[in-house]
Amino acid sequence: MEHAKSYYAASARHKDGFPALDGDIDVDVAIVGGGFTGIATAVELAERGLRVAVCEANQIGWGATGRNGGQITGSLSGDTAMEREFKRTLGDQAPNFVWDLRWRGHDIIKNRVEKYGIKCDLKFGQMQTALNKSHLRELTATFEQGCARGMQDHLEMVPADKMGEYLESDLYIGGLLNRRNMHVHSLDLCVGEALAAQSLGAQIFENTKVTAIEYGARPKLVTENGVITADKIVLAGNAYHLLEQEKLRGKLFPASLANMVTEPLDADVARAINPQDIAVYDGRFILDYYRLTADNRVMFGGGTNYSGRDSGDIAAELRPALERTFPRLKGVGIDYSWAGLDGIILNRIPQVGRLSKDVFYVQGYSGHGIALTHVLADLTARKIAGEASEFNVFENVRHWSLPVGRSMGSLMIAVGMAYYRMRDRIAS
Numbered sequence: 539m540e541h542a543k544s545y546y547a548a549s550a551r552h553k554d555g556f557p558a559l560d561g562d563i564d565v566d567v568a569i570v571g572g573g574f575t576g577i578a579t580a581v582e583l584a585e586r587g588l589r590v591a592v593c594e595a596n597q598i599g600w601g602a603t604g605r606n607g608g609q610i611t612g613s614l615s616g617d618t619a620m621e622r623e624f625k626r627t628l629g630d631q632a633p634n635f636v637w638d639l640r641w642r643g644h645d646i647i648k649n650r651v652e653k654y655g656i657k658c659d660l661k662f663g664q665m666q667t668a669l670n671k672s673h674l675r676e677l678t679a680t681f682e683q684g685c686a687r688g689m690q691d692h693l694e695m696v697p698a699d700k701m702g703e704y705l706e707s708d709l710y711i712g713g714l715l716n717r718r719n720m721h722v723h724s725l726d727l728c729v730g731e732a733l734a735a736q737s738l739g740a741q742i743f744e745n746t747k748v749t750a751i752e753y754g755a756r757p758k759l760v761t762e763n764g765v766i767t768a769d770k771i772v773l774a775g776n777a778y779h780l781l782e783q784e785k786l787r788g789k790l791f792p793a794s795l796a797n798m799v800t801e802p803l804d805a806d807v808a809r810a811i812n813p814q815d816i817a818v819y820d821g822r823f824i825l826d827y828y829r830l831t832a833d834n835r836v837m838f839g840g841g842t843n844y845s846g847r848d849s850g851d852i853a854a855e856l857r858p859a860l861e862r863t864f865p866r867l868k869g870v871g872i873d874y875s876w877a878g879l880d881g882i883i884l885n886r887i888p889q890v891g892r893l894s895k896d897v898f899y900v901q902g903y904s905g906h907g908i909a910l911t912h913v914l915a916d917l918t919a920r921k922i923a924g925e926a927s928e929f930n931v932f933e934n935v936r937h938w939s940l941p942v943g944r945s946m947g948s949l950m951i952a953v954g955m956a957y958y959r960m961r962d963r964i965a966s
């Protein structure tokens with residue numbers, strides 16, 4: 539299938555694509571899914587000299603990876619649960635591990651972009667904004683925690699009377715600026731990483747849907763036009779993954795998130811509304827997030843229905859929030875709007891595990907996956923390569939399963955989200 543009609547697909551730098559699998563091959567590691575999880579794992583493994591193949595049913599970055607808001611932040615939606623669960627493996631070191639987890643993905647991405655010269659509009663600077671006093675209290679606590687951990691040079695609390703230096707919006711009563719966070723053309727990053735993996739010998743296949751997994755002494759990925767035999771398999775299909783549902787049932791539920799992009803703004807308008815070119819999201823549970831693109835458009839997203847189903851008219855749903863944020867953009871043209879699925883996990887901790895000794899799965903980022911996919915790819919590759927890895931910290935997490943199918947689970951999550959949306963409205 540073609541990419542969603544997104545800004546990313548329309549402005550992608552590399553349009554040549556990758557071949558489809560044609561014939562049987564044999565590799566060390568075969569990966570299902572060509573989003574950040576699959577591709578970043580391929581880079582890590584190829585850098586270690588392993589023979590890797592990635593099968594992507596559609597195009598590289600076709601899933602959440604090529605549809606997201608492009609914000610690389612230190613947010614972990616499951617941080618409290620993580621500290622509790624990771625204690626089982628790490629004891630008192632759990633809080634340090636969780637803190638480190640927030641930033642490891644940033645370093646991997648930044649170093650990879652530099653190492654392989656990936657052109658993907660990577661920029662530093664992001665702000666979490668406060669709509670009310672309770673948000674401000676949370677931001678102050680995050681600021682203090684960051685300073686206590688030595689991040690004071692990257693962080694700045696911005697008071698209400700200084701917000702105009704960053705955003706032309708009267709919605710906010712303050713914000714926490716984080717200069718370590720970044721924003722990026724997400725599809726270009728992923729395709730750039732795929733090209734990097736390819737340059738190291740990895741085989742990247744598009745339009746190659748895996749239809750079955752055969753277990754055995756050496757497992758196999760079955761596709762319409764060939765079979766891949768491997769020592770290890772990594773399932774990295776996240777919310778789009780439909781294989782092995784007997785084993786994975788009840789673990790991950792797809793939620794639909796939406797994004798839109800305006801027409802290009804005059805350069806002086808873009809500079810006026812967001813003079814420091816930062817990415818922004820607000821302090822609500824179901825938040826608005828936005829940033830400028832390299833060609834001076836506003837990319838604006840928000841949680842829409844969280845139900846796993848696409849909403850009818852995304853631009854109409856998101857426009858009021860955009861215009862409330864930046865009144866001068868009233869009536870601005872919307873050139874692109876699209877939705878995508880991310881995998882929601884009940885305790886918001888990404889799920890990694892094994893369906894057999896040699897078949898790994900890595901999934902479920904609950905809306906915050908750009909940095910975390912890269913961390914988990916690193917841990918998974920280390921584990922596969924037999925190096926020291928904290929893979930087991932994630933593998934030891936106790937995850938609940940809901941004894942329901944994907945649609946019912948997504949519906950239950952949508953109901954939960956409706957509650958949080960109502961709570962956000964009451965608080966603001």
Ligand SMILES: Cc1cc2nc3c(=O)[nH]c(=O)nc-3n(C[C@H](O)[C@H](O)[C@H](O)COP(=O)(O)OP(=O)(O)OC[C@H]3O[C@@H](n4cnc5c(N)ncnc54)[C@H](O)[C@@H]3O)c2cc1C
Nearest residue numbers: 571573574575595601602603606607609748775878907908
């Ligand atoms: C609208 C939206 C906005 C978001 N905004 C942000 C953000 O600003 N910051 C952030 O950190 N995170 C954000 N996220 C989350 C982030 O994009 C995801 O967590 C991350 O991209 C997940 O990557 P992935 O590789 O695991 O999954 P995906 O990118 O979904 O990739 C999975 C791939 O597997 C393929 N696949 C599935 N089954 C098969 C099969 N049988 N055979 C072959 N291939 C298969 C699919 O075609 C797909 O391409 C957002 C998500 C969405 C949807």
